[in-house]
Amino acid sequence: MSAQDQPLIEARTIEKAFRATQALRGVSVAIGPGEVVAITGPSGSGKSTLLHCLAGILRPDSGEVRYAGRRIDTLDETERTLLRREHFGILFQFGGLVPELAAAENVALPLLLARHGREESMTAARSWLERLGVAECAGLRPGEMSAGQLQRVAVARALVTRPRVLFADEPTGALDTVSGEEVLALLLYAAREQGSTLVLVTHDNQIAAYADGEIFLRDGRAASEEGARSGVRP
Amino acid sequence: MYSCAVSTVHVLLGLLASRPRHGYELKREHDTRFPAAKPLPYGQVYATLGRLERDGLVLVDGTEQDSGPERTRYAITERGAHALGRWLAQVEEPAPYLGGTMQTKIVLALLTRRSAEPYLRAQREAHLTRMRELTARKSDPGAPMADVLAADYAILHLDADLRWMETTMNRLNDLRAEVGA
């Protein structure tokens, strides 16, 4: 991110504890529009917790989170749900698809929730499935697809609303290196094409090397020298 | 001037940083602390100490004599400590087979009561930057297959280094206890 750019997502010295466990100890982050950033670090270092705080899923105990200059950590549950639905796409390691629905219906779901028409939503869903190379899966339920297909469908669902920011937690974690890199390449291509910002949790350095910048966490800190510092440098 | 890889210069400075020692002791310390390295020949120890003294990085701290010959004891100077600190913090050019240099820096950092983590973080960043360049190169749709294969090779080796750095970060406390700092 260059100095004159206003960050799209910004966190200042956020802390988050789960009872006795201090998951984040004063993490600061600034992510520019259109940037692809990897959150890395060992297991338990706070990657998912940080992602959830940035995406407005969790509220930090202290510190600030801003999206497009606006505080989001102070919003209530309903306001944050609305924000996520309108601006964010969220992608988890194991897809998180609805098991009873066919792939195309799963992909159409975010559009239907945003009150788009059924026909229009299904058409958009099918064209996203096609772009991700899984058009033939449109009628299959999650139980009838391979891990690689499931993840492509999940990517389609995360992108169908054309979110400004896509948050992904280990999106390739369940895949081998080759199909993991394929899914990631599709994700990056789609994100770059529509100018989406991508925030990606991964423990895989080769995946992290696809990103423009890195936030490396250890014991809930982005850097050892000081509690608060941007994990992303220009 | 002293910016090359595992250099005897910096190893000797690192060993002298905790207390003054004579040449024989330095050789023994080196050979036991860095068993993966080649044993230091005496000649090289004395020649290096001579150069360090000439450049004002160490000075003669006194002489010792038990039953054997007289031994010169050397101590690190402020300039020497400064040169050591710079080298310990300096990131290595990401390249295959850096293990020895990185490990030496980490052991010497702990031995001289520094934290090794800032160096490891900086080295991680340098490695990842290199990996990004290679990833961009191999992702270029026009890249010849030979370049893709070469990039794959370099990326996998850098990844091995990065994983070693991650493991090492988790072992710093044990290592600190072992080096006795």
Ligand SMILES: Nc1ncnc2c1ncn2[C@@H]1O[C@H](COP(=O)(O)OP(=O)(O)OP(=O)(O)O)[C@@H](O)[C@H]1O
């Ligand atoms: N809902 C929760 N309740 C209690 N503790 C939690 C909860 N979520 C996270 N933690 C704890 O907070 C710390 C950070 O967890 P987090 O899930 O953010 O780590 P992570 O870096 O994503 O790890 P992994 O790579 O294993 O997914 C851990 O010690 C974890 O046990």
Ligand SMILES: [Mg+2]
């Ligand atoms: Mg996690």
